Each structure stands twice: as C-alpha cells, then as structure tokens.
Amino acid sequence: MELRHQVIVIGGGPAGLNAAKYAANAGCNVALLDSAPRLGGQYWRHTGIESDDQSRHHNFDQGSLLMDAIIANPRITIYPNTTIWSASVINGEVVLRYKDGAFITSRLILATGAYDRSLPFPGWDIPGVMTAGAAQSLLKGSGVIAGKRIVVAGSGPFLLPVAAGLSSHGGKVVGLIEAAGKFAWLPEILSLLQNPAKISEGLGYLLTLRKAKVEMRFKQAVISAHADSDGLLESITVANIDAEFHITSTYSINCDVAAIGWGFTPDTSMAGALGLKEEVAADGSVVVAVDENQRASSAHSELHIFAAGEITGIGGSALSLAEGAIAGLAAADSRTNLRDLKKIRRKARRFALTLQRVYPIALGWKSWLTPETIICRCEEVTHAAIQSAFTELDADDARSAKLMTRCGMGMCQGRICSRNVADLLDSPDADRIKGVYRPIISPITLGELAQDGLL
C-alpha cells in the first residue's frame, strides 16, 4: 500500500505533535506517524485508561489538550503502531517503509526523539539495572513501580521527576545519587533564573523527595552491580567521585532496581538513512544539523525535510514544542511571523546549554571498567575485546573495531554502545557520525521483507 500526504511527521512526542498541529492549521494535509499505540512520545506517555491517575505526568493537561486537538483535526491523519524501518529518496521523493507498505512525500518532518544515555560498568547487564527512563516509562505507561528498593542514579535534571514520581506513587526510593556537586548550579544561577517555570518544576520535585525522605547524595556514581544466586540485582557499589569521575572511595547499597540515566542520546537514524547533514553537539552527541527554520540539509534541494525536538539537540519538552511549531509552519510554507517562536526557542536552547554545563559527564567513567565489562550488550563484547581489536589487531577506527568484534552490530545497531565506544577509542567527530549510521532504522523480519516484495 502506498500512502501520499502533503506533509508527513514522524514521531508523536511534543515536537511531532506541535509540528503536525501547526502544519495542519496552516492548511496542509498531514500524516502523523508513531510506532507507539498512543500519541504523546516520551514526555506525555500514558496508559490510555481514562480513569488513570494523570498526576504521574507533569503538564499532562497541556499534553491532553494538544493531543485532543490533533485527534479532532480533520486535516491530520494519525497512524499509530506504525514503525518506519527504512527511509530513502527515490525519484525526488521521500519513501518511508513500514510493515504494510510505504508513505511517500516531498515534505517530511523528523521528530524521532531521544533515548537514555547509558554508561557501562561491571554488572550493568544484570536484570534490575535499567535506565532512568525505563523506570519512568513503566510508571507512566503501565502504572508499575519498577522494584521494591530502588536507587535512582546518574546525572541531570531528569533524575528528579523519576525519583519524585516513583516515591509519590508508593515506590521506595532508597537513594538519589547524582554525579554533579550539590551546588554545581550555583555558578549558573543567573542564567537558570531566566527560566522560572523550569526552576519551580524542579523545586516541586525536590519538595516531593523531601516529604518522602529520599536521601540525595552528590558527587557519587554507581560503579558496579552485583547479582544474587538467581542472577537478579541484589546490591550496587557506589563511589565518591571527583570532577573527572575518578573513584575516591566506595560503599554499597542493597536494592533490586538501579535506574540510571546520564542524560539522553538523540536517535538520528532516519536522518542518516536520508543522507541529511549531522554534526556533533557540545555534549558529544550526534544531532541533525538544521537552519533557522528547522530545515535539515539534504543533497536533494527539491525536498523539504525538517527536524525538530531532541534529534536536533537535547533540550527537553519546551524546546521540542517550539522547534515542532517552527518546523510545522516552515514545512507548510506559512508566512506567519516566526519571531516569537524563535525567541522561545532561543531561550530554551540557552537553558539546555546551561544545564549541560551544570551536569557534565566526564570521561573518568572509563576507569570504572574491568577487562570483562560488557560494552556491547547485544553481542556481549567486552572491554578487553575492544581494546585488543584496537591495539593488537590494529583497527584504527571505531568502524574497524566494530567489524572485528561485532561490537554495535547486534539488534540495537549500536544505539546503546556507539557513543561509549567512540569515547573509549577517542574517536574524532567524523567517526562519531559514521558510528550512528544505520541503513535499516528498525529491525525487520524476513517475513515482513517478503510481504513488502523485497525478497
């Protein structure tokens, strides 16, 4: 089946929702695609059960208004449960394949978001160790508390809503472990105060944590995890760390879940497959390069391809909303004055950069690894195997190391390990961008390929 739409938006999170809304309001017929069964993306993830307690969500009212408006808009067709597994340019048009056929357009808005950034450490493959976002998605999407004794750890503002959400819904959070210092925000106070809404959101979480008596510890990190005889998480080793993330002393905590997040990594796979220009952002992540109007740079100048939200740089939901609105209007060739939206975007970007300065991820995490530590979870490739491919076998870049060890060649296609491998091998920017190139965006079975007439 071939489906044509004037504008196609991939991703139904804050960025994609606003992109669809603004493009439709400017007169376009829009398709909004998402692999999930419901709209909302990561920020407005919900169970879809009317009676459910929506206090699990910050700003859910804003989200449900936006989602309701989109569902009611006759110019927008929503395609849920629709995973795009390949994107290419054929005869001057973008062709997006999904399990039942293809979508075709010359105006595309990518809003595929981000996933938690993870750092490897001994035992991070033990069931019970998960990302902070995983604990959040279990709670928001299914109403399930991830464990009985939960440690929330890593770095960044996202740990606050995760720990606060768990503890205000009956979860026992036995510690919130933040790598940054307690007063790391102080030098940035002036620029933080530019964004009072975010600051009051943060204070709200702190208040919840205080009421629940959640202990917050700073300049510490989870550096190893230990399993019981059933292979499940039983305890973690926590280290006091210096500014470089080197270990100064350690102690242990018993817990059945360690929910760890080190910020986010954009998922730019679709941009890579379409040959759009990507670049390395200040935080070391690979992002889609965009102009003033969120337009991506393509060799096919006849195409109008835009990118919005986390894939253009990690910045949170407010930035995603602003970028989505701008992309939607630009994709519709609207003459609306974008000045106010651009002002909001500028402010949100500045705030995102400030947060990155408050919560830097130093390279000293490499010293937490042992030779046996798994780096590529899919293919079970160890730190020692990568090191030996690099030094003894003379693999002089990440790509060769990958071919020699199968690191990054498993089901997740390097989404979890490629950033860490690039750091381990001190890769230059060009290699980091090559490292996230995935011609097949989402794995597909041979049966599905056959159905599509490709086999």
Add this chain to the structure above:
Amino acid sequence: MITFTFNGVELTAREGQSVAAALIAHNERITRLTRAAGKPRGIFCGIGVCFDCLIIIDGQPNQRSCITEVKAGMVVAVQDGA
C-alpha cells in the same frame, strides 16, 4: 483485569500494560538468556531501543516485551538464546 501465562504459570495484568511491566508487577524480571554466555537479561531502556527485553510471545521469539501490550490469553515464555 486480564490473565496471561508466563512460562506456563497464569498471571494477571491490567489492559494497556506492557508485557514487561505486567511481569515486573509479579517480580518476574528475566525475559531472556543471552546467546553466548547464557546470562539473564530483562528490561533496560524501556522504550524499544535496546532489544534486551526480548521474549517469546505466542510462539514468536524476539518480541520486545517493553513495547508490546499484554493481551488476555497471551502465552509468554523466557527466550533462551538470541
């Protein structure tokens, strides 16, 4: 409430929950054993990105339990290898 089975045992779940979440609610954390080392794995990213939570659903292996909604009568089993 609906029921499904996990490794032959009947468990309850709420409609709209993911398979992984429904299992965790019963403290079942292992979804698969790895191909090489036979090590247990469970949910990791929670959003369909990492493929650690692969499981067998109604006879089909390699299903991501974190993004698959549980349905009444589903037959779910640990995936050994992959």
